Amino acid sequence: xxxxxxxRNDFPILGSTVNNHPLVYFDNAATTQKPQAVIDxxxxxxxxxNSNIHRGIHTLSQISTTxxxxxxxxxxxxxxxxxxxxxxxxxxxxxxxNLVAQTxxxxxxxxxxxxxxxxxxxxxxxxxxxxxxxxxKATLRFIPFNKAGVLDVEAYKNLFTEKTKFVSVVHISxxxxxxxxxxxxxxxxxxxxxxxxxxxxxxxxxxxxxxQKLDCDFFAFSGHKxxxxxxxxxxxxxxxxxxxxxxxxxxxxxxETVTLEKTTYNTLPFKxxxxxxxxxxxxxxxxxxxxxxxxGIENIQRHESELMAYATQKLQEIPQVTIIGNAPExxxxxxxxxxxxxxxxxxxxxxxxxxxxxxxxxxxxPIMQFYGVPGTAxxxxxxxxxxxxxxxxxxxxxxxxxxxx
Amino acid sequence: MSINEIxxxxxxxxxxxxxxxxxxxxxxxxxxxxxIIDEKYKQENYLIKGCQSQVWLFAEEKDGKVFFTADSDAIxxxxxxxxxxxxxxxxTPQDILDCDLHFIEAIGLxxxxxxxxxNGLLSMIKQMKIYAxxxxxxxx
Numbered sequence: 001x002x003x004x005x006x007x008r009n010d011f012p013i014l015g016s017t018v019n020n021h022p023l024v025y026f027d028n029a030a031t032t033q034k035p036q037a038v039i040d041x042x043x044x045x046x047x048x049x050n051s052n053i054h055r056g057i058h059t060l061s062q063i064s065t066t067x068x069x070x071x072x073x074x075x076x077x078x079x080x081x082x083x084x085x086x087x088x089x090x091x092x093x094x095x096x097x098n099l100v101a102q103t104x105x106x107x108x109x110x111x112x113x114x115x116x117x118x119x120x121x122x123x124x125x126x127x128x129x130x131x132x133x134x135x136x137k138a139t140l141r142f143i144p145f146n147k148a149g150v151l152d153v154e155a156y157k158n159l160f161t162e163k164t165k166f167v168s169v170v171h172i173s174x175x176x177x178x179x180x181x182x183x184x185x186x187x188x189x190x191x192x193x194x195x196x197x198x199x200x201x202x203x204x205x206x207x208x209x210x211x212q213k214l215d216c217d218f219f220a221f222s223g224h225k226x227x228x229x230x231x232x233x234x235x236x237x238x239x240x241x242x243x244x245x246x247x248x249x250x251x252x253x254x255x256e257t258v259t260l261e262k263t264t265y266n267t268l269p270f271k272x273x274x275x276x277x278x279x280x281x282x283x284x285x286x287x288x289x290x291x292x293x294x295x296g297i298e299n300i301q302r303h304e305s306e307l308m309a310y311a312t313q314k315l316q317e318i319p320q321v322t323i324i325g326n327a328p329e330x331x332x333x334x335x336x337x338x339x340x341x342x343x344x345x346x347x348x349x350x351x352x353x354x355x356x357x358x359x360x361x362x363x364x365x366p367i368m369q370f371y372g373v374p375g376t377a378x379x380x381x382x383x384x385x386x387x388x389x390x391x392x393x394x395x396x397x398x399x400x401x402x403x404x405x
Numbered sequence: 406m407s408i409n410e411i412x413x414x415x416x417x418x419x420x421x422x423x424x425x426x427x428x429x430x431x432x433x434x435x436x437x438x439x440x441i442i443d444e445k446y447k448q449e450n451y452l453i454k455g456c457q458s459q460v461w462l463f464a465e466e467k468d469g470k471v472f473f474t475a476d477s478d479a480i481x482x483x484x485x486x487x488x489x490x491x492x493x494x495x496x497t498p499q500d501i502l503d504c505d506l507h508f509i510e511a512i513g514l515x516x517x518x519x520x521x522x523x524n525g526l527l528s529m530i531k532q533m534k535i536y537a538x539x540x541x542x543x544x545x
Contacts, residue, residue: 348429360457403430
């Protein structure tokens with residue numbers, strides 16, 4: 001049984017009060033809170049085992065290295081990657097996406113080539129491609145979506161030409177909550193022999209990910225959105241692609257031999273891990289992923305889909321509320337507007353009642369332009385949220401809505 | 406009334422509310438009193454950009470006193486601006502330059518002035534003072 005009350009006890013911050021109200025944390029799409037096990041892992045690492053990883057002959061360095069490499073294996077298990085050589089630690093999904101955009105661009109993009117992304121990308125999967133396409137004189141093309149927030153798969157099929165070199169698509173929209181049909185998108189890309197990357201920033205924490213079953217070429221996510229600390233993220237890529245890509249940054253640990261004239265590069269995954277990595281963060285990410293495996297990602301998914309359905313229903317009952325994004329399959333986040341109120345108005349008042357939501361453009365300005373709104377209010381859920389919290393927030397939102405009539 | 410007398414008046418009005426909801430309701434009501442900027446000035450030159458909401462501000466001088474008009478796309482921001490204008494509109498440039506807006510903290514809105522709030526209010530106050538300085542310089 002999924003005992004949310006006892007799970008909440010694992011997260012110390014959830015017991016706190018904000019502006020004299022118990023904290024209701026509905027900003028999980030921005031970042032998640034950390035269980036005690038993760039906090040302890042960080043404290044323990046810096047208190048007892050801290051030492052730089054790799055090549056250290058002494059005991060602490062070997063403990064640190066073992067923890068780091070064990071975390072890599074945990075990530076491998078979590079996303080069912082075929083090999084831990086394919087797991088690259090980065091500082092977050094933004095770096096993972098930039099790494100692929102930059103290195104793939106350098107190796108494979110030429111004048112006139114085309115890259116496909118969706119029109120609902122987070123800026124982190126849009127701007128890197130704008131930069132790279134401009135640099136290599138390539139063209140960026142967009143999969144459109146409709147008012148419900150659903151990608152147009154037929155239009156996607158028609159975007160492919162012999163010039164298409166890469167596809168990069170968000171799995172779950174951080175703004176609309178839309179779960180995109182990535183299996184279909186992957187299969188279509190492969191039918192044109194085009195590699196595809198999935199931005200899993202908003203899916204890794206909400207649903208099971210099996211990169212072998214998906215058969216995508218790259219999958220990227222951030223640790224801090226999956227109950228791990230900030231400053232650690234993952235890029236998984238198929239070995240055949242990672243071998244073909246040039247190094248991203250030069251420095252220590254990514255080399256095999258160095259002379260003043262020439263350097264040969266280390267093998268995977270180290271080729272992409274220049275300098276001292278966030279090894280404590282990686283270790284803590286491993287702990288976070290094991291915490292999730294312990295609860296069972298399927299159980300979390302079931303609980304969160306109940307939260308999503310209930311919150312959607314409660315918001316729909318408020319006449320002044322309009323939900324933005326009504327895809328048949330949604331996860332994690334609900335964007336909405338309150339008639340007569342600016343999202344910032346709503347966020348300010350809810351904050352005074354202890355409710356943390358996010359307001360603004362959610363780093364997806366093109367989505368705001370599409371709907372013609374200055375921003376939205378967004379509620380996003382995590383494994384520890386409850387129906388009672390939704391009841392409380394809905395009650396406050398209903399009351400606030402009448403203030404703006 | 407002097408700037409400080411108006412500030413005291415506002416502090417007294419807000420002392421009636423002990424609930425934040427009531428305070429915000431009052432700010433929403435006050436937003437309706439805002440002297441709205443002329444549509445022709447509602448453009449880039451008069452825009453003070455915040456991260457979440459936008460504010461337009463215009464000022465003119467009549468008989469040695471400064472008069473402000475403004476607008477915002479966020480209602481509560483509008484309410485707070487209407488308080489700022491109530492305090493500073495109709496005052497001399499020198500008084501505006503010299504004033505210390507202690508009422509903001511006294512009525513519990515200080516956090517709205519933190520730079521991280523990015524609602525443009527801090528820049529708005531700065532802009533009001535810049536207008537005052539400009540008018541003062543013209544006088545000489």
